[in-house]
Each structure stands twice: as C-alpha cells, then as structure tokens.
Amino acid sequence: MDLSADAWEKKYREGQDRWDIGCPAPPLINLLASEQAPKAGRLAVLGCGSGQDAMLFASAGFEVVGFDFAPTAVERAQATANARNLNVQFLQRNIFDLGAELPGCFDSILEHTCFCAIDPILRSQYVEMATKILRPGGQLIALFSAHNQPGGPPFGIKPQAILDLFMPHFEVIMFQAATDSIAYRQGKEHLAIFQARTS
Secondary structure, three states: OOOOHHHHHHHHHOOOOOOOOOOOOHHHHHHHOOOOOOOOOEEEEEOOOOOHHHHHHHHOOOEEEEEEOOHHHHHHHHHHHHHOOOOEEEEEOOHHHHHHHOOOOEEEEEEEOOOOOOOHHHHHHHHHHHHHHEEEEEEEEEEEEOOOOOOOOOOOOOHHHHHHHHOOOEEEEEEEEOOOOOHHHOOOEEEEEEEEOOO
C-alpha cells in the first residue's frame, strides 16, 4: 500500500477520497454541543482533508490550523473556508515534521481519520509528535477508527491498544464507543479526549 504524499494527492485528484463524508462527523458535532465540549483555543487538525471538521471547530470559536499531505485537499479546504468567511488556515505538511516546526504551539489537537491512515509502525511517532506540538496540559480530541478489519487504510486497532499507546503521555478524560457515527462506521469509532501529562 502506497501511503506517500503523491498517493494521497492522486486519490483527491481522482475523486477517490471515500473517507470524506462531506460534512463534519456527527460525534464531533454532538461533542461540541454537549457539557463535555472542550475549551476553545488554538487547534491543530491533523490530516484535515477537505476541512469539514476543522471548519466545525472554527465555527465554535477555535483558532484552527489544518494540516494535510495532499495539496489538493488543502486547496479545497481553504477555498471552502474562505467562501464561508471562516478564519481557518490550511497548510500542506507531513504531520511528522510538525514537532520540530511548531513545538508547544497548540492548546489542542483534533484527530479524525488521520491516525488510522498512517502506517501502523508510525503510531508511536504520531504520539510523540502530538506531545511535542501541544502546550503543557493540552488536549487531544479524537474520533478514532477502532475496528478489527484486515488491511487498510483505515488500519485496524483495538480500543485497548489505543489506550496503551497514549496513556504513558496522556491522561484519559473521555474514551467511549461513539453511538452517533454515520451508518457505515457504526460500532467502529471511539470518541476520546486525552490530556497531555505535565510531568
């Protein structure tokens, strides 16, 4: 499986971005409307794609920067945000370069369909990058793809394996099976808020 920037760019150019549901994910919409909604601040959206989730959080008062491998995704996201008069910045980046470029720059991170798309051998590096770009006590807000299907992307991972990866560096504020996922993702998503440990 080719997971290079060129491969992702080709998917966007050829309309093969089937993971893009054309609107924000319902569990994230409902989280922001709930009593457990995270506090607004400077937010990094990793693997932002067409930017639907990023724009949702911008509408809720977050200062949002979205990052994606694919230039076409970034261009589309920025054009949509501009058309909606939303102040969101979208940048073409390899997320694994962000730790060196933007250390301690964000109050929170939004994760949805990025962690499941990277090569599983890079998951520990993902966690390390997340801890680097967050400010002390910052939060990872995530809608994880947690399933047991073979192949990928999306690459499968069990809920306990997610906790095993993140808990050495994060405290668990919320981690629960999503009950309001879109139809074909029902039973395959976990909603999480993890807070970076300060010591």
